[in-house]
Amino acid sequence: MTPRDLQMDWLKCFVAVVDAGSLSSAAGEVHRSQSAVSMQLKKLEAALGRQLLVRGPRHLELTADGQTLLGYARRMLDLHGEAQAAFHGEELTGRVRLGVPDDYAAKYLTPVLKRFAPRHGAVEIELDCEQSTSLIPRVTRGDLDLALVSRDHPRRGTLLFHEPLVWVGSAQFELWRRDPLPIAVYEDTSMARRSAINALALQGRRYKVVYNSSSLAGQIAAVESGLAVAVATQCSVPEHLQILGSEHGLGPLEPMEVAVYRSRASQGSPAVDSLYSLLIKTLRLAGQA
Numbered sequence: 001m002t003p004r005d006l007q008m009d010w011l012k013c014f015v016a017v018v019d020a021g022s023l024s025s026a027a028g029e030v031h032r033s034q035s036a037v038s039m040q041l042k043k044l045e046a047a048l049g050r051q052l053l054v055r056g057p058r059h060l061e062l063t064a065d066g067q068t069l070l071g072y073a074r075r076m077l078d079l080h081g082e083a084q085a086a087f088h089g090e091e092l093t094g095r096v097r098l099g100v101p102d103d104y105a106a107k108y109l110t111p112v113l114k115r116f117a118p119r120h121g122a123v124e125i126e127l128d129c130e131q132s133t134s135l136i137p138r139v140t141r142g143d144l145d146l147a148l149v150s151r152d153h154p155r156r157g158t159l160l161f162h163e164p165l166v167w168v169g170s171a172q173f174e175l176w177r178r179d180p181l182p183i184a185v186y187e188d189t190s191m192a193r194r195s196a197i198n199a200l201a202l203q204g205r206r207y208k209v210v211y212n213s214s215s216l217a218g219q220i221a222a223v224e225s226g227l228a229v230a231v232a233t234q235c236s237v238p239e240h241l242q243i244l245g246s247e248h249g250l251g252p253l254e255p256m257e258v259a260v261y262r263s264r265a266s267q268g269s270p271a272v273d274s275l276y277s278l279l280i281k282t283l284r285l286a287g288q289a
Contacts, residue, residue, distance in 0.1 A: 004047040008080055011073040013040035014052065018070060019111065019282065021059035029281075078118040094271030095124040099135040099147035102216040103236040104163075104258065109148060112282050116275055123271045131214055133189045135261075142265035145272045148279065150191055150233075150256040157261030160283040164234040165195055165253035167244035168219075173226035176248040180206035184222035184230040187214045195253050196231040203251045258283070 016026035017037065027034045045052050052066035062070065100109045113125070128135070132149040136156065139147045151157055169176055181200070185193040200207050211222040219230045223241055233256060237243060244250050260279045266272040 006044065006047060006076075008077070010040050010044035010047070011077055013037045014044055014066075015070070015073050015077060017041065017053065017060060018062065018066075019115065023060070074114075074118065081119055091122050092120045092271055092274060093122045094269055095126065096269075096271050096275050097126045097128070097143070097145045098275070099128045099130060099138060099144045099149075101132055101135070101149070102129050103233040104148050105129060107235045108258075108283055112275075112279055115282070116278055120271070120274065123275075125275075131186065131190065133187065133191075139261045139263045142263045145263055145266035145269070146276055146279070147261050148283075149259055149261050151259040151261070152191065154257075157259035158280060159257055159259050160280065161258055162255040163258050164255045165192060165231055166234050166237060167196075167229055167248070167250045167253070168223055168232050168237055168241050169229040169244050169248070170223050170226060171242045175226065175229050176244055176250060180208040182210040182228040183207050184211035184213065184219050184228035185209055186219070187212070190214075191256065192231050192233075199251045199253050203249075205249070 012030055013026065013032070016029045017023060020026040020029060023034045023037050027037050030037065032040075041053065048065070048069070050065040050069075051063050052069060053060045054063055055061075116123075117125070128138075128144065130138075132147075132152070135144065135147040135149050136152060138144045139149075148160075149157065150163070151159070167176075175182055183196060183200075185196060187193070197207075211218075211228050213219055213222065216232070216236055219232060220238060220241070222228045223230050229244065229250075231253060234243070246252075260276065260283070262272070262276055
């Protein structure tokens with residue numbers, strides 16, 4: 001069989017579906033109807049003679065062949081964009097000082113930077129990983145341009161989605177059976193700490209703080225070693241640890257409001273404008289998945 005050329009429109013739809021997680025979400029990004037996106041994918045699969053996507057329990061998932069194509073597709077689209085920019089656009093330059101808590105870095109920030117960095121290679125990104133309680137005042141002062149944060153009041157930044165907070169323990173130790181309950185907590189100003197203590201107070205459950213750490217790694221270490229149970233964002237819980245609930249005698253927790261917070265000093269920076277828009281566009285879709 002003679003190989004068929006891969007059209008850029010097919011690849012654009014394919015990458016958009018992978019990034020958005022569904023046909024409906026991708027349709028708006030590529031300015032096509034859902035049926036048109038579906039047709040483009042069928043043409044791409046027919047040209048390759050391979051299935052690229054399968055419908056999973058919550059969203060579309062890549063096959064092994066889809067995974068292979070994705071790297072090529074991104075590079076082809078990035079090169080195509082560079083060629084267009086060379087003749088029809090101005091190269092984006094500058095610096096973006098960006099902050100993110102450890103909890104959100106891997107799941108939420110990495111996909112955004114994977115899309116941004118290849119398209120805007122001349123933009124320098126300085127990334128700081130700290131807790132939201134540290135990042136928020138740094139954005140307010142102008143030390144950071146942008147931060148992905150758990151916001152501390154309803155008007156802080158632009159709301160993207162709600163991230164569940166969960167109790168986390170180790171099945172090996174079953175510390176949730178103890179009275180008082182040994183807990184690991186973040187610093188005094190942490191919203192996760194306040195949520196945990198408020199939830200226990202509402203239950204009338206006795207507890208004892210046995211471990212303090214301002215880092216996610218420290219919280220996970222406390223749980224893994226059998227020192228305590230902890231509260232974490234659902235996206236950050238390792239697979240080998242157990243999410244605890246009412247069956248373990250632990251009540252519900254209020255979710256975090258995840259927002260992108262921008263400094264006033266960064267207004268007017270094209271580089272910051274571009275990353276800020278991409279964060280909103282990508283992560284609002286992620287929150288709907």
